[in-house]
Amino acid sequence: MDQVLIYALVAAFFISVCSFVGVFGFAINDNILKRVSLFFVAFSTGALLGGAFLHLLPEAVRNPEELTPYVYLLIGIVVFYVIERLLKWHHCHEDQDCGVHTFTYMSLIGDGIHNFIDGLIIVASFNVSLEVGIATTLAVAAHEIPQELGEFGVLIHGGLSKFKALLWNFFSAISAIIGVATGYFLLNNVDNVSLYLLPLAAGGFIYISMSDLIPELHKEKSLKRSIIYFLIFLFGLAFMYLTKILFE
Numbered sequence: 001m002d003q004v005l006i007y008a009l010v011a012a013f014f015i016s017v018c019s020f021v022g023v024f025g026f027a028i029n030d031n032i033l034k035r036v037s038l039f040f041v042a043f044s045t046g047a048l049l050g051g052a053f054l055h056l057l058p059e060a061v062r063n064p065e066e067l068t069p070y071v072y073l074l075i076g077i078v079v080f081y082v083i084e085r086l087l088k089w090h091h092c093h094e095d096q097d098c099g100v101h102t103f104t105y106m107s108l109i110g111d112g113i114h115n116f117i118d119g120l121i122i123v124a125s126f127n128v129s130l131e132v133g134i135a136t137t138l139a140v141a142a143h144e145i146p147q148e149l150g151e152f153g154v155l156i157h158g159g160l161s162k163f164k165a166l167l168w169n170f171f172s173a174i175s176a177i178i179g180v181a182t183g184y185f186l187l188n189n190v191d192n193v194s195l196y197l198l199p200l201a202a203g204g205f206i207y208i209s210m211s212d213l214i215p216e217l218h219k220e221k222s223l224k225r226s227i228i229y230f231l232i233f234l235f236g237l238a239f240m241y242l243t244k245i246l247f248e
Helices: 003-026 030-060 068-087 100-128 130-157 162-173 175-189 194-218 223-247
Strands: none
Touching: 003 100, 003 130, 003 162, 003 175, 030 068, 030 100, 030 130, 030 194, 030 223, 068 194, 100 130, 100 162, 100 175, 100 194, 130 162, 130 194, 130 223, 162 175, 175 194, 194 223
8 A cells, every 4th residue: 555545544543533532521611621722722823824834835836936836825715715604614603593403514514524625635745745744734633623622512512412422523523534535546646636735725724724713812811821822823833843844
C-alpha cells in the first residue's frame, strides 16, 4: 500500500477519534467545559492560520506570478461560507423558527461534510510531504477538539442521549476516512489535483479561523483571560512555524 495512503488513513483515524472528546462532557460542568474549550479554540485559531500561510500556500504557490492558487484560495473561502450557511453548522438565529431536532440532523450532515473535506485536505498534504501532512493533521486536530465538544453539546440539546450523541458524532467523524480514499483516487487519476486542493484547504482554514473561531474569542469579557487566549493563539502560530523549520 502506498505510504501516502497509509499516513493519510492513520491521520484521518486520529481525527475521527477526536470526536470522542465529547466524553469529557459527562463529568465536566458546562461553564468549565466552555472555558476549557476556549483554550483549544485559541490554539486552533493560530494553528489553522499558521497551517494555511506557512504550510499549504507555500506548497501551492510555486510560481509567484501564477494567479491560479490565489483563485482557488478565494474559492475555498467562498465554498466554506456557502456550506456553513446552507447546513447551519452553528445554530438557528433567534428570529428564525427552526426545530431543534431538525438542526441536530443538519448539524451531523454539516459535520460529516466538513470531516470529508478534512480527509481530502489531509491526503493532499501528505502527498506533498510528510512534514506538510503532519502539520496539516495537527492543525485539523486542533480545530476538531473544540468543534467536537460543541457538536456533542448540540446533539445533547437536540434530544439525543449522551451515548447516542457520542456514537453519531463518531459516525460523522469517520467521513474523514472516506475523504482520504476519495482524495487518494483523485491524486492518482487527476493531474496536479493537489495544486487545487491545497489552496482550497488554505481558504477553508482561513475562513474557519477568521469567521468562526476568532469571534468566539472576542466574546470573552475578562481582560486577563483574553490575554491568555491571545498568548495561546500566538503559541499556535509559533507551533506551526516550528514544525515548518524543524521538518525541513
